Amino acid sequence: MPQSIPWFTLLFLLALAVSLVMQLWLARRQVQHVAANRSAPPAHFSTRITLAAHQKAADYTIARTRLGMLDTVLDTIVLLALTLGGGLAALAVRADLLPVGTLWQDVLLVVAVTLLAALIGLPISWYRTFVIEERFGFNRMTLGLWLADLAKSAVLGALLGIPLLTLILWLMARAGTLWWLYAWLAWVAFQLLMLVLFPTVIAPLFNKFRPLADESLRARVERLLARCGFAAKGLFVMDGSRRSSHGNAYFTGFGAARRIVFFDTLLSRLQPEEIEAVLAHELGHFKLKHVVKRIAWFAAASLVLLALLGWLVGEPWFYAGLGVPVAPPRYGVALVLFMLALPVFTFLGAPLTSLYSRRHEFEADAYAAAHASGPALVAALVKLYEDNASTLTPDPLHSVFYDSHPPAAARIARLETSSA
Numbered sequence: 001m002p003q004s005i006p007w008f009t010l011l012f013l014l015a016l017a018v019s020l021v022m023q024l025w026l027a028r029r030q031v032q033h034v035a036a037n038r039s040a041p042p043a044h045f046s047t048r049i050t051l052a053a054h055q056k057a058a059d060y061t062i063a064r065t066r067l068g069m070l071d072t073v074l075d076t077i078v079l080l081a082l083t084l085g086g087g088l089a090a091l092a093v094r095a096d097l098l099p100v101g102t103l104w105q106d107v108l109l110v111v112a113v114t115l116l117a118a119l120i121g122l123p124i125s126w127y128r129t130f131v132i133e134e135r136f137g138f139n140r141m142t143l144g145l146w147l148a149d150l151a152k153s154a155v156l157g158a159l160l161g162i163p164l165l166t167l168i169l170w171l172m173a174r175a176g177t178l179w180w181l182y183a184w185l186a187w188v189a190f191q192l193l194m195l196v197l198f199p200t201v202i203a204p205l206f207n208k209f210r211p212l213a214d215e216s217l218r219a220r221v222e223r224l225l226a227r228c229g230f231a232a233k234g235l236f237v238m239d240g241s242r243r244s245s246h247g248n249a250y251f252t253g254f255g256a257a258r259r260i261v262f263f264d265t266l267l268s269r270l271q272p273e274e275i276e277a278v279l280a281h282e283l284g285h286f287k288l289k290h291v292v293k294r295i296a297w298f299a300a301a302s303l304v305l306l307a308l309l310g311w312l313v314g315e316p317w318f319y320a321g322l323g324v325p326v327a328p329p330r331y332g333v334a335l336v337l338f339m340l341a342l343p344v345f346t347f348l349g350a351p352l353t354s355l356y357s358r359r360h361e362f363e364a365d366a367y368a369a370a371h372a373s374g375p376a377l378v379a380a381l382v383k384l385y386e387d388n389a390s391t392l393t394p395d396p397l398h399s400v401f402y403d404s405h406p407p408a409a410a411r412i413a414r415l416e417t418s419s420a
Helices: 007-036 051-082 087-096 102-135 143-174 176-205 215-228 264-269 272-287 290-312 316-321 331-371 374-387 396-402 408-419
Strands: 209-211 234-238 249-252 259-263
Touching (some): 007 051, 007 331, 007 396, 051 331, 051 374, 087 102, 087 331, 102 331, 143 176, 176 249, 176 259, 176 290, 215 331, 234 264, 259 264, 264 272, 264 374, 272 290, 272 331, 272 374
Parallel strands (some): 234 259
Antiparallel strands (some): 209 234, 249 259
């Protein structure tokens, strides 16, 4: 008589099917909606965006979405191969044969799965950079630079990630039933350390930063900072054009070490008052405590998830239901299974995250309009949407799931209403 399928396997397969079908359905909606609106820009943008730019954005969005569909299917195949297909179980058996202690067997198991997933994803990454980005005129990266970035990222990931991973696995095995609380404290401390190290240690490994040389623009920015009561250690320009023609600006750092970074591509495209308005938007995120709130929510979510893992690590059905029938607790295996399965069960919650982020974007826009210029921010946004080939006609439901920023029409309409 055939054995019945474990209940957790059925739950996992159901959640996976729902997640996969939803992602592909949303992507198909996006492609169809963007294609159906390709023939002309929205009426609100008819005098601001050329037809050629609108159609380029549509074609770019469709190409990226279709590649994303392939990536989604590939990720699902890899997930099933590692779990119910027996891939992780086979790797765990091989890790057990290594002539090292249990802790290092678990460390090497997690590293092996991470490397395997990264290698499988490389062709998609290459195609996105050297085919899609190249086709639409955005890519400026050479193959050598792409490979160098991969190598640097791998080394940096090993230097920073392996010690943290080792500590967490050690806590799982040695710190008792509250190991998840100690692991959470270590994780939060690590994230805060990254905020400190990123601007001065990590980011310069990939890009060159030089002080903002334009004295007129510097004076304008410093006046804005003074009006907003914001202290920054420096104003820097990053050589973003070395890799892409996309433009952006951001804040980085922690406390008194905060710095403002402009992409050189942004400075070459926007007028001084538009740059000021974009910067005021970013300042709004800090002054309205958005960054602190996001860090707090991230920390709270991490605590809940680690507590959940703390319970699952001792449950035999968790391992067996995902294709690894080992005697619990098996810390490295539990950690990998948790990281693999978690996105399957949380995908339907994506709109809540997007909604929270969108609210912050609207608030930051309002802050920029009050402390700089609403019309200048509108002009900057139109240029950025055009330069980055961001579609002005996303599918509403796809946008609810995936877009952390409100649609262009909604942002600009609200800005123009508040500036009227």
